[in-house]
Amino acid sequence: MNSISIAPGTAWPFAAIGAGVGLHLGFFIRGEHHMNGVKYMQIATLAFCGFAAALTRFYGVTLPSALLTTSSISGYMLLGTLSSTLAYRLLFHPLRRFPGPFGAQITSLWFSNHVYRNADAHKKSLELYKKYGTFVRVGSNDLMIVHPLAVPVVHGLQSKCRKASWYDEDWPRASIHTSRDHQFHHSRRRVWSQAFSDKALRGYENRIVSYNRALIDRLYEYGGQPVNAAKWFNYYSFDVMGDLAFGRDFDMLSSGQQHWAVGLLEEAMSIQGLKLPTWIFRMLVAVPGLTEKYWRFIHYCDEQLDLKIKGEKESENPDLMSTLLEDVGSQPSKQDMLTLRSDSRTIIVAGSDTTAATLSHIFWQLASHPEHIDLLRKELAPLASEDGTFEHQKIQHADHLNAIINETLRLNPVPPTAIVRKTPPEGIFVDGTFIPGNMHVWTPQYVIGRSEIAYERPYEFIPERWYSKPGMIKEKAGYAPFSTGPYGCIGRPLALMQLRLVIADCITKFDIGYPKGHDGSGFIDNVKDRFTWGLAELILCFRPRSGVEANESG
Numbered sequence: 001m002n003s004i005s006i007a008p009g010t011a012w013p014f015a016a017i018g019a020g021v022g023l024h025l026g027f028f029i030r031g032e033h034h035m036n037g038v039k040y041m042q043i044a045t046l047a048f049c050g051f052a053a054a055l056t057r058f059y060g061v062t063l064p065s066a067l068l069t070t071s072s073i074s075g076y077m078l079l080g081t082l083s084s085t086l087a088y089r090l091l092f093h094p095l096r097r098f099p100g101p102f103g104a105q106i107t108s109l110w111f112s113n114h115v116y117r118n119a120d121a122h123k124k125s126l127e128l129y130k131k132y133g134t135f136v137r138v139g140s141n142d143l144m145i146v147h148p149l150a151v152p153v154v155h156g157l158q159s160k161c162r163k164a165s166w167y168d169e170d171w172p173r174a175s176i177h178t179s180r181d182h183q184f185h186h187s188r189r190r191v192w193s194q195a196f197s198d199k200a201l202r203g204y205e206n207r208i209v210s211y212n213r214a215l216i217d218r219l220y221e222y223g224g225q226p227v228n229a230a231k232w233f234n235y236y237s238f239d240v241m242g243d244l245a246f247g248r249d250f251d252m253l254s255s256g257q258q259h260w261a262v263g264l265l266e267e268a269m270s271i272q273g274l275k276l277p278t279w280i281f282r283m284l285v286a287v288p289g290l291t292e293k294y295w296r297f298i299h300y301c302d303e304q305l306d307l308k309i310k311g312e313k314e315s316e317n318p319d320l321m322s323t324l325l326e327d328v329g330s331q332p333s334k335q336d337m338l339t340l341r342s343d344s345r346t347i348i349v350a351g352s353d354t355t356a357a358t359l360s361h362i363f364w365q366l367a368s369h370p371e372h373i374d375l376l377r378k379e380l381a382p383l384a385s386e387d388g389t390f391e392h393q394k395i396q397h398a399d400h401l402n403a404i405i406n407e408t409l410r411l412n413p414v415p416p417t418a419i420v421r422k423t424p425p426e427g428i429f430v431d432g433t434f435i436p437g438n439m440h441v442w443t444p445q446y447v448i449g450r451s452e453i454a455y456e457r458p459y460e461f462i463p464e465r466w467y468s469k470p471g472m473i474k475e476k477a478g479y480a481p482f483s484t485g486p487y488g489c490i491g492r493p494l495a496l497m498q499l500r501l502v503i504a505d506c507i508t509k510f511d512i513g514y515p516k517g518h519d520g521s522g523f524i525d526n527v528k529d530r531f532t533w534g535l536a537e538l539i540l541c542f543r544p545r546s547g548v549e550a551n552e553s554g
């Protein structure tokens with residue numbers, strides 16, 4: 001019988017370690033691998049079984065001994081790959097000269113490990129900035145840059161940075177938001193931009209106004225008693241976007257209940273709070289049952305879109321999806337359908353969570369700084385129509401109103417931290433510092449908004465810095481809560497219209513403040529960074545103002 005030995009003194013362990021090192025240096029160190037986690041596991045399992053089978057077949061080794069031998073060889077190979085990875089990341093990696101926590105230099109899981117319990121990546125990022133400065137290596141391949149001038153370099157129109165691997169989490173579903181193919185994105189962007197023309201926006205205004213009325217009515221029903229405002233802003237935003245995407249809302253404002261599909265989405269989004277590397281996320285998504293809720297929400301959106309295409313949810317007013325549907329004609333191809341489905345979900349996810357979170361933070365700021373409610377009333381009263389309602393066209397240039405929105409988004413931006421880009425192969429320069437190519441970089445708005453380099457008295461809520469005190473903004477380039485450049489928020493005009501109209505309506509109809517025993521800290525201390533904000537309870541009183549009726553016109 002042939003025998004095979006991996007006992008000390010034989011060459012096997014060294015050969016296996018060498019192969020492991022070779023695998024790292026010749027293969028893993030190059031290109032992107034985040035899409036292949038499952039495939040690599042399959043190949044490794046196949047190789048393991050094949051090698052063990054070959055040992056029994058050609059060397060006459062018993063099965064237990066073959067399995068033991070194969071495990072040992074695999075172990076040595078793994079040791080080689082891991083040692084090589086470790087040495088490379090610590091000693092030779094292009095980001096090695098940037099400061100950062102030791103663990104983060106070794107693995108991107110360091111960051112996940114520090115934020116997964118409380119989903120507080122925004123607080124952790126601020127803490128890291130305070131400790132390490134402008135450039136912080138937050139993962140083996142990841143650099144956080146807290147410099148206002150980094151924003152145009154990384155995100156601006158001329159930027160050569162592209163969307164990073166994070167956007168592949170849903171692949172092969174690729175929407176305008178998640179597509180990494182620059183050409184494809186560009187062509188989707190052209191189609192989408194028709195849905196946000198001035199004319200289209202005017203068409204949406206009536207729809208939005210009717211949801212504003214419904215929101216105001218619901219708040220009136222509390223008669224000034226404490227209410228979880230974040231919940232109602234959430235219902236409002238999802239209803240508006242459901243209507244604009246599918247021609248039908250989620251019925252949350254009228255029922256006062258969260259729609260089950262929205263509930264699923266909220267739960268599914270919590271996985272984003274873990275800030276996992278993409279390859280792990282994709283492997284989790286591939287495990288049957290583990291991300292079931294996420295897929296059920298996606299299927300719900302698919303069904304709503306199918307119904308709309310069949311004309312079963314025909315709406316009289318223009319909506320966003322109608323514009324996207326017009327582009328594909330009456331016989332959409334399979335690829336068209338995949339894109340439309342991804343886009344329909346993008347409308348809900350990108351348009352609802354963001355608006356709800358921004359409204360909640362705005363009203364948290366207003367309740368905490370009631371003097372600004374008075375200033376807003378002074379500014380807006382002359383702009384109201386005779387029946388006390390507001391037209392967007394008349395309030396869109398109101399200085400203080402816009403300043404309240406800007407200042408809130410400076411301090412409480414959504415997404416607060418990681419909008420990740422990949423640097424071009426030749427690298428980039430940020431204020432004279434070279435960032436090597438093919439690295440992941442992010443410029444957290446939450447932290448830049450608190451940076452002394454960009455703002456005077458950065459921690460204070462001073463809306464006037466956006467119009468009458470411009471000297472308080474030291475470097476405007478860093479302010480991009482809607483992002484900027486080719487991937488900047490295409491829904492910005494719609495979002496601003498909603499925000500302006502809801503603020504104007506609410507401060508006109510209600511006195512807004514905290515009930516006894518509340519100061520807003522329960523909200524701001526508990527919001528979660530899960531790409532967008534996971535909202536906490538925001539307990540406010542909306543006391544109807546004397547002499548102002550709910551929906552006087554309606």
Ligand code: HEM
Pocket residue numbers: 176177178189346347348350351352354355358413414415419481482483486487488489490491492494495
């Ligand atoms: C206050 C509300 C909003 C804020 C703060 C906001 C912010 C942002 C930001 C920062 C991005 C860039 C994200 C990234 O690069 O990964 C973005 C992208 C996007 N937003 Fe918004 N957004 C808001 C509302 C909306 C609304 C109402 C819509 C309407 C559907 C919308 C649709 C989109 C889309 C489609 C993208 C992807 C654009 C692209 O990649 O070309 N957003 N938004």
